[in-house]
Amino acid sequence: MRRLEKRVALVTGAGQGIGAAIARRLAQEGAEVHVSDMQEDRAAAVVAEIAGQGGKAVACRLDVTEAGAWQQVVADIAVQSGRLDILVNNAGLVIAKSVEEMSQQEWRQTMTVNLEGPFLGVQSCLALLRESAKTTPFGSSIVHVSSLSGIVGTAAMPGYTASKAGLRFFSKSIAIDFGRKGYRIRSNSVHPGLTEGNSAEALFAAHTRNGLSSNREEALRHFLDKYPLGYMGRLEDVAAGVAYLASDEAAFVTGTELVIDGGMSAY
């Protein structure tokens, strides 16, 4: 089923990992996808892959912490595509350090990428999302990639956890605000548990560095012990959740969180 025909999407941090999987999935659903990343060569590689499979995609350089870069990207999308229906705030930074280890600069960097980035994204894209929302049956959609660590505390990374919890409530707050104002823009968050990719590897490395496990495999087993399904999520598992929230199938869904964590938070 192609649920996103004629829709235009922007995905941040889409040069690899979860963001790239989201870009691929939205394109498979029929959307024209603007694949952005602070490393443009990575975005270009994802675009080439999507194009090779018959999808429509455009690469751009976007560091989500730069307000001016957001303005430029949105202006380019308006010219190239004429609309924007879906914003996926995916770019994120994991600094897996305890309070004793983390510097003020690292704390600020975490908040700037994980929390200020999505704020700048919503602020910059708002006018175009609103305009496009007037022309579709159920309007536009914003999806924030938070984390299971935005729902439960995670001892190994208090800064990251605080930023992802903040993002969860930023999403809810704008869902209420935009809904009440009649903007026809929904806002939701997804909360992946351990998923293949860099963020999970950073967590395993921190666990090992701190002497809590002797190697990566032991750290992996330590974390997976708490997962009822017993394995890590695939990139596609998160992308499927984002595609649902971006589509009209989620027309009445706003201000909520979709947890994709193999049952970890069910205890």
Ligand SMILES: NC(=O)c1ccc[n+]([C@@H]2O[C@H](COP(=O)([O-])OP(=O)(O)OC[C@H]3O[C@@H](n4cnc5c(N)ncnc54)[C@H](O)[C@@H]3O)[C@@H](O)[C@H]2O)c1
């Ligand atoms: N992998 C997991 O286990 C997991 C679990 C929960 C949540 N998440 C979240 O999912 C998102 C993606 O995680 P991932 O594991 O795919 O990460 P990743 O490190 O593999 O990829 C992140 C991408 O974002 C880009 N990026 C980093 N900072 C940026 C910035 N300032 N501006 C623009 N792009 C930037 C990087 O260049 C990279 O391509 C993050 O928000 C992360 O917190 C991941």
